Amino acid sequence: MQRYKATVAYDGSGFSGYQIQPKGRTVQGEIEQVLQKLHKGHAVGVTASGRTDSGVHARGQVIHFDSPLRLSGDQWIKAFNSLLPDDISFLKAEEASSDFHARFDAVKKKYKYFLYSGPVRDPFKRHFAGHVRGSLNVEAMREAAGHLTGTHDFTSFCSAKTETGNRVRTLFELDMEEHGNELVLTFIGDGFLYNMVRIIVGTLLDVGSGKMDIGAIPDILAAKDRTLAGKTAPAEGLYLWEVYYE
Amino acid sequence: MQRYKATVAYDGSGFSGYQIQPKGRTVQGEIEQVLQKLHKGHAVGVTASGRTDSGVHARGQVIHFDSPLRLSGDQWIKAFNSLLPDDISFLKAEEASSDFHARFDAVKKKYKYFLYSGPVRDPFKRHFAGHVRGSLNVEAMREAAGHLTGTHDFTSFCSAKTETGNRVRTLFELDMEEHGNELVLTFIGDGFLYNMVRIIVGTLLDVGSGKMDIGAIPDILAAKDRTLAGKTAPAEGLYLWEVYYE
Structure with missing residues (x-):
């Protein structure tokens, strides 16, 4: 397993906020759906620096996730941006140490x-x-x-x-x-x-x-x-x- | 009847273009709907300087229309902007001579x-x-x-x-x-x-x-x-x- 840190921008106007919830389109939901595709159907959770409310935007939200895949930053960016809807964009991705935490750090x-x-x-x-x-x-x-x-x-x-x-x-x-x-x-x-x-x-x-x-x-x-x-x-x-x- | 000239801005991303058509939301359709409300259900046509295609924006589209109502420019702006959806905005409105034509002039x-x-x-x-x-x-x-x-x-x-x-x-x-x-x-x-x-x-x-x-x-x-x-x-x-x- 490798931990990855990524910087994400999104236009919040089409989302019911960052955090996944039973109803409504969320940023976390869209990202986790793509991660699941990239991991052959296995769920991969994402942790963000914090939530943003419905309608709030991000130019530099930071997230982390763990994956058995060994992709470079550019490869992650290409994979995410080709599969994500066009109101979310991965700007940066990099390997992080296994104890890096997007929220607590x-x-x-x-x-x-x-x-x-x-x-x-x-x-x-x-x-x-x-x-x-x-x-x-x-x-x-x-x-x-x-x-x-x-x-x-x-x-x-x-x-x-x-x-x-x-x-x-x-x-x-x-x-x-x-x-x-x-x-x-x-x-x-x-x-x-x-x-x-x-x-x-x-x-x-x-x-x-x-x-x-x-x-x-x-x-x-x-x-x-x-x-x-x-x-x-x-x-x-x-x-x-x-x-x-x- | 008084002819009025107005300058209109719109975010084209939610419209099937400027010109009214049987299907799809159009800028002309939205404006004429508001004019009809302001004229107690009577249809009032609008003429623009030209069409814009689906997705194309306007910062300064110019239109004209004729009305029996005698409103000042500010009154027209307030009336339109309170009734129009928020992706169209009237920026300016003024009386024009009866032969002014938004397209031909x-x-x-x-x-x-x-x-x-x-x-x-x-x-x-x-x-x-x-x-x-x-x-x-x-x-x-x-x-x-x-x-x-x-x-x-x-x-x-x-x-x-x-x-x-x-x-x-x-x-x-x-x-x-x-x-x-x-x-x-x-x-x-x-x-x-x-x-x-x-x-x-x-x-x-x-x-x-x-x-x-x-x-x-x-x-x-x-x-x-x-x-x-x-x-x-x-x-x-x-x-x-x-x-x-x-």
């Missing part, structure tokens, strides 16, 4: 969230970015973001359904870049709670549109109460961009 | 064709750009393009199914811009024959990949024979970008 993750503003919706962005009708005060959003970087208990910024006990995470970076009417938020952290990026984006949008004061952010963090933060921003703007290992 | 059109190169397909571009596996000699493509600008009989560069008799057209511009692994071709001409842009792109790809000599282009033009030019490039890379009026 991940030390940092980068997410990006794409927003565009304008009075009229753009049909080309409907699955790929969040839409804001009015203009945004990006300077205020940057200042608010400054209160969120560092190590905090992010209970107020994760779904009430979160089962994880320890909600302390470190957000190393929360950057914003403007390109014309597009705003790209980049998050790098040691881990992200359920819906954490989307709730932070929703809260920053409240700041950017003037609905919330910058000064409210430290209070919301301190209160550990999800109801005080903004709405969960839509899935279509979110991309798992990169997973970092030691 | 068009004096120039701009198309863009998006290509990306790379060993691995990109799931985010599968509906929005053509994919080239190897690298391209863009300088050779530029030189070949130089033979195509100007006024020519483009019989070799239109579908054999073209019914138009006069195939003389003027291509004012055929520019290429590279952005990383992306190549964008811009065409401005006084009119385009059926599949003309896609056949020119397919032919330039033969030049760029070394399959065809630059010097072959004038001979292909002179021969007026579709079989000598390259393949029709895929629909997904093509965008009707702008329509120009006097």
Whole structure:
């Protein structure tokens, strides 16, 4: 048996999320179906760095799997990409040590969230970015973001359904870049709670549109109460961009 | 009755082309359905600057229609965009003189064709750009393009199914811009024959990949024979970008 590590991109708009489930098309389901074909009908399980929700995209999801086949990285890429549907693509594949674990060995993750503003919706962005009708005060959003970087208990910024006990995470970076009417938020952290990026984006949008004061952010963090933060921003703007290992 | 002119963008990937037809979802069909709703069930026809094929996109298709309703441009935009599916969007609407005609008054059109190169397909571009596996000699493509600008009989560069008799057209511009692994071709001409842009792109790809000599282009033009030019490039890379009026 050889363990392999692979980097995968997918357009999340046609999937009920990454993780396999009884109903609906999933990224994991499609990959495991191909692995089963490549292994003459034998099931081969895949482990990812983490799940992504329905509609969320990945530019650099990382997975691992074990196989008796000895293929080179390029051979795996060709095999997967010829058999996978065209909304998933293997970008990289390589041998990994037998104790490599895509989830437990991940030390940092980068997410990006794409927003565009304008009075009229753009049909080309409907699955790929969040839409804001009015203009945004990006300077205020940057200042608010400054209160969120560092190590905090992010209970107020994760779904009430979160089962994880320890909600302390470190957000190393929360950057914003403007390109014309597009705003790209980049998050790098040691881990992200359920819906954490989307709730932070929703809260920053409240700041950017003037609905919330910058000064409210430290209070919301301190209160550990999800109801005080903004709405969960839509899935279509979110991309798992990169997973970092030691 | 007032004539209105409107600019419309659509993601062509979910349509069987622009023009209404007995089967399949069309852009014209969706727009006319909304117009019928806005006119209490009365059918209102729409005329476009021209058709686009299945899978072809538009950033700036222009249409006209007549209506007894007196709405401002913003009111039409809001009415259309709240009732249309989210892969079509009205960008602009305005009153036009009663003799304005979206097709016959068009004096120039701009198309863009998006290509990306790379060993691995990109799931985010599968509906929005053509994919080239190897690298391209863009300088050779530029030189070949130089033979195509100007006024020519483009019989070799239109579908054999073209019914138009006069195939003389003027291509004012055929520019290429590279952005990383992306190549964008811009065409401005006084009119385009059926599949003309896609056949020119397919032919330039033969030049760029070394399959065809630059010097072959004038001979292909002179021969007026579709079989000598390259393949029709895929629909997904093509965008009707702008329509120009006097």
